[in-house]
Amino acid sequence: MGNLPPLAARLRRARQAEGWSQKELAKLLDEAGRSLGIRMPERASLVRSIGNWETGRHVPRDPSPILLAKVFRVDVDELFGDPLKEPRRTPAEVLARILPEGDPLKPLTTRQGRRIGMSTVTDLTARVHALRLADDVMGGDDLIQPAFRELDSAVRLYREGTHSNVVRPALLTVIGEYAQIAGWIASDAGKHAQAETTYRLGISAAREADDAALESNILGALAYQVTNLGDTGRAVELAEAALTVASHAPGRARALAWDRAAWAHAREGDAQAAMRALGEAESALANDRDHDGPAYLYWVNAGELRIMEARVYTELRRPLRAVPILTDVLSRYDATHVRELALYLSWLAVALIDANEPEEAVRTAERMLDISTDVASDRTTQRARVVLGRLAPFTDVREVRELLARFPLGD
Structure with a gap:
């Protein structure tokens, strides 16, 4: 996609973000056109046109821009504006689209598992932290199977068991932590699609638990993966969403969110934004007063921020x-x-x-x-x-x- 004309890349990314095939987009364009009383070409012709737009062979002509904007639920200017700069979605828009389809955390209608108490949550918390420590010294290929076994087990406990209103958010937080480290391990193993699906599950769990620091951490982890895969526009959007969520989180959580934003901006070539983000990360860590914060932030320290600073300088x-x-x-x-x-x-x-x-x-x-x-x-x-x-x-x-x-x- 990196060699495509900006408008072609933008149109392709917009369709892929919705999870639509070119045939599905053609169907939606046809329906949108007919609803406006526009005489539409044959469906196969629409599919060919979409292919030509997304490869840069042709540019959409009237009335296609209006129909595309209607289908993607954006303004025409946003979709077809300055072709040299991809339009940014707001953090709210990013968050609205990031959650997994359906509800993978929905409890079963008939639960036959045991009642889950805080002692079980405490045990799971210790196990997920042990997995994080193992990730410090082992690679993703070695850890991916045990990590996903642990995650699946935690999700089953939540869906099949019964738990009080006190235990429920604590269990959801543990599931979010498992999803974060399992997604990180999958990414390290090169299983990027699996990692993103897992991160989405974790974001959903963290949001249900009302745990802003954890939600920001997982959004930032996804932004980091997307940055490294080269989709810098989407990466910046995700990093900015992580910053929005972390606005009232502990200092280390905000420092990590700014650090990942710095990396996304650096990979995009925006030196000014990257330098500002590095400064914000340092300030957030210096003002951290919650030294007993989430265990998963144990590794966020001045040394790691310096490493990212050096990486940004290298990238620039x-x-x-x-x-x-x-x-x-x-x-x-x-x-x-x-x-x-x-x-x-x-x-x-x-x-x-x-x-x-x-x-x-x-x-x-x-x-x-x-x-x-x-x-x-x-x-x-x-x-x-x-x-x-x-x-x-x-x-x-x-x-x-x-x-x-x-x-x-x-x-």
């Missing part, structure tokens, strides 16, 4: 700022967190390449590749390919040639 091609930060933080980073260490080393390697230091970049890349060999993570695999690809133009350097011989780009 400012290596002279990125390299000192990464070098300093990585010198003190917990070596047992192999996946994160490898990922952060990959950013340092890229920053060194941008600084025209290929020999030093090779040394960093070698360390990154050596420690990540046994990490079952799609993210480290993809980052390794990025690093090797960025080194490829420097094959006149002996160290680069030797590294690429050890780790061919096709592997």
Whole structure:
């Protein structure tokens, strides 16, 4: 989609956001046109037109813009305005569309399970935290099956069991926490569709539990995945929705939401917005007074914010700022967190390449590749390919040639 004309990409994204096929959109356009007394072409012709619009071969002509805006429930100017900049949906619009279809958390009409008490919630809370700690040192491929078993078990307890009005929101919060870490693990394993479905479940559970910090955290996790997949426009929308939800959350929750917004803006190339978000993240963490806040934010600290700052500088091609930060933080980073260490080393390697230091970049890349060999993570695999690809133009350097011989780009 990245090579499509902006209007074509916008139209395709609008349809996909609704979950419609081109045939389904053609049907809706036909119905909208007939309701306005417009003589419509054959349905097959409409499908071909949609295909041409979404590939940039043709631009919609009257009355199609009016019908498309009617079907997508937006103004014509919003859909067909400045083609160089994608229109942003408001946080409210993003949140209205993010929840899963149906109600996967709806209790069964006839419940035959046991009554769930707070002791069960306490046990589940301990188990989900143990899963988070395991994720610190293990890759997604190793954890995805146990993570989803745990999530499914928690959802079944909620749907099949009985619980008081006090236990119900606490159980929903645990389900949201399970969905967040299970979605994160699925994303790390490269199962992005599964991850997004799981995140949506978690957002629904967090909202039902009235837990704004958790809802923001899961929205931010989804924004982070979408950013890394390259859909930066949608990523910024999700990140802004996470910020809206977190407006009254503890400082660490707001810091994390701003951090993920900074990353989305950086990947979009908006340096000013990224720098502002980094500043807001630092301020939110500095003003945090809720040190006994949610357990899942245990890892949000000044060091992690510095890492993101350096990543943003790297993405914006400012290596002279990125390299000192990464070098300093990585010198003190917990070596047992192999996946994160490898990922952060990959950013340092890229920053060194941008600084025209290929020999030093090779040394960093070698360390990154050596420690990540046994990490079952799609993210480290993809980052390794990025690093090797960025080194490829420097094959006149002996160290680069030797590294690429050890780790061919096709592997």
